[in-house]
Amino acid sequence: MSDPAITLYRLQACPFCERVVRKLHEYDLQYRSRFVEPMHSDRDVVKRHSGVRTVPVIVDENTGVTMAESANIVEYLDATCGEHGVDAAAADATVAGEGS
Numbered sequence: 001m002s003d004p005a006i007t008l009y010r011l012q013a014c015p016f017c018e019r020v021v022r023k024l025h026e027y028d029l030q031y032r033s034r035f036v037e038p039m040h041s042d043r044d045v046v047k048r049h050s051g052v053r054t055v056p057v058i059v060d061e062n063t064g065v066t067m068a069e070s071a072n073i074v075e076y077l078d079a080t081c082g083e084h085g086v087d088a089a090a091a092d093a094t095v096a097g098e099g100s
């Protein structure tokens with residue numbers, strides 16, 4: 001099986017990370033978890049990807065988006081996967097084009 005397109009940088013028992021995890025599950029999205037160092041100053045990997053040392057951070061290889069801040073990530077997932085997300089918009093366009 002190919003690697004999931006989404007990587008979530010997270011910390012054990014981080015409520016902000018759990019919020020993002022819930023949203024990923026809600027949309028049944030495959031993702032890989034990367035648990036970061038508990039010590040803020042040791043989080044070089046996430047800093048390299050996102051420019052910040054806070055988690056959660058997601059990297060979405062499908063869209064090229066790297067994003068921090070749980071509220072922004074949830075909004076992003078709603079926008080790309082939710083009722084009015086990219087797939088839904090494409091499906092709507094297909095239906096609209098049928099029969100014409």
Ligand SMILES: N[C@@H](CCC(=O)N[C@@H](CS)C(=O)NCC(=O)O)C(=O)O
Pocket residue numbers: 011013014015016017040053054055056068069070071
């Ligand atoms: N506003 C951020 C808060 C994230 C946050 O505070 N995460 C904690 C872990 S639960 C963290 O990375 N703390 C280290 C820091 O604040 O630099 C969000 O909603 O994502």
